[in-house]
Amino acid sequence: MQIFHPGDTGYDDERSGFQTGLRHEPQVIFAVENAREVEEAVRYAETHGLEYAVQTTGHGLTTTTTGVLISTKRMNSVEIDVETRTARVEAGAIWQQVVEKAAPHGLAPLSGDASDVGVVGYTLGGGYSVLGREFGFASDRVRSTEKVGDVVTALEFELLPIDQVHAGEMYFDVTHAEAVFEAFHRWDLPDHVTPTLTTIAFPDAFPGPLAGRSVVRLTYASTKPFDVDHLRVAPTLVEEFGLKPFAEAAGKPLPPHTYQGDNVLLNDLPLDALHRVREKAANAVVPIFLGLHPLGGALTNATHLLKLISPRLGAEKQHAAVFDEVRSFVVGSARNFRYAVG
Numbered sequence: 001m002q003i004f005h006p007g008d009t010g011y012d013d014e015r016s017g018f019q020t021g022l023r024h025e026p027q028v029i030f031a032v033e034n035a036r037e038v039e040e041a042v043r044y045a046e047t048h049g050l051e052y053a054v055q056t057t058g059h060g061l062t063t064t065t066t067g068v069l070i071s072t073k074r075m076n077s078v079e080i081d082v083e084t085r086t087a088r089v090e091a092g093a094i095w096q097q098v099v100e101k102a103a104p105h106g107l108a109p110l111s112g113d114a115s116d117v118g119v120v121g122y123t124l125g126g127g128y129s130v131l132g133r134e135f136g137f138a139s140d141r142v143r144s145t146e147k148v149g150d151v152v153t154a155l156e157f158e159l160l161p162i163d164q165v166h167a168g169e170m171y172f173d174v175t176h177a178e179a180v181f182e183a184f185h186r187w188d189l190p191d192h193v194t195p196t197l198t199t200i201a202f203p204d205a206f207p208g209p210l211a212g213r214s215v216v217r218l219t220y221a222s223t224k225p226f227d228v229d230h231l232r233v234a235p236t237l238v239e240e241f242g243l244k245p246f247a248e249a250a251g252k253p254l255p256p257h258t259y260q261g262d263n264v265l266l267n268d269l270p271l272d273a274l275h276r277v278r279e280k281a282a283n284a285v286v287p288i289f290l291g292l293h294p295l296g297g298a299l300t301n302a303t304h305l306l307k308l309i310s311p312r313l314g315a316e317k318q319h320a321a322v323f324d325e326v327r328s329f330v331v332g333s334a335r336n337f338r339y340a341v342g
Helices: 011-015 035-047 095-105 119-124 174-185 271-282 316-329
Strands: 002-004 028-031 052-055 068-071 078-081 086-090 142-148 151-158 164-173 194-201 214-222 236-245 260-266 289-296 299-310 330-332
Touching: 002 011, 011 028, 011 068, 028 035, 035 052, 035 068, 035 142, 035 151, 078 095, 086 095, 095 119, 119 151, 164 174, 174 194, 174 214, 174 271, 194 271, 260 316, 271 289, 271 316, 299 316, 299 330, 316 330
Parallel strands: 028 068, 052 068
Antiparallel strands: 002 028, 078 086, 086 151, 142 151, 164 214, 164 236, 194 214, 194 289, 260 299, 260 330, 289 299
16 A cells, blocks of 8 residues: 655645546545555544545546545456356446456446446446446446445446447537437437437547537447437438447547536426527537436436536536526436536
């Protein structure tokens, strides 16, 4: 175990994570490698009357700590039991490790669309998988947890016999947003298909046909065949769809950056309300990108999940104004999609 204090070489690197807009300001960092060291860090915090926080990748950082930071990224063991179709992962493991170790055995986890996210934080937040409507929440597959105090040091969870999936994406220029949103909204979804709609603005330096464009992106995945022809309501900038290894649908790592976001769970989303959300987000004084996840199927806690993300901090009021357009349908929120908010 390594211990860092402010001013020590390595302190800044250890407290930094995927979220660059916020960083913990701890009095001490315990860079732990096993459960016994986690116990030592927790005992130190409690003995000195300090709050403590845990960080693996920092994707879901909401509030910072000034007490003790327990850095778990070195606790990254992943064990696959092929016979029982389970995985046991330590607190610092990321999904890419699980996907890579499970794939040779024709198995897959219920991971999300970013392979560099920590397994434990994602799962404890519910875990909205790229196959969520077909198989449910990642948290539903947990067999056991190992804890030191409130700190989860390891998880054991079920893997699914999934080798390949039908998956793809379409990108449309944002000038076609109204038609694309409408086509997506009226999709009579089979319970086995998990789709998302997102708006994105690509920088000029981005390679390929998306450079400098604001776009609407549709993604979809299932272990069973399905049709997407009705979504082609405008010319696509990029499109691909087919049978592929699960790892290719499980998302790719992104570089660390500053962002703030929140979400709401809805019990209904009429088309006119969706258009109002789209227009208000597009015309906000700060960039706001939205993501829409139809639920249902095996995800039965609401009908839709709507998330908003901005590439800067201080966007809470602007996000609230967009959420106001669907406030009467809100039934809660998801822990997985709260970023840099208290």
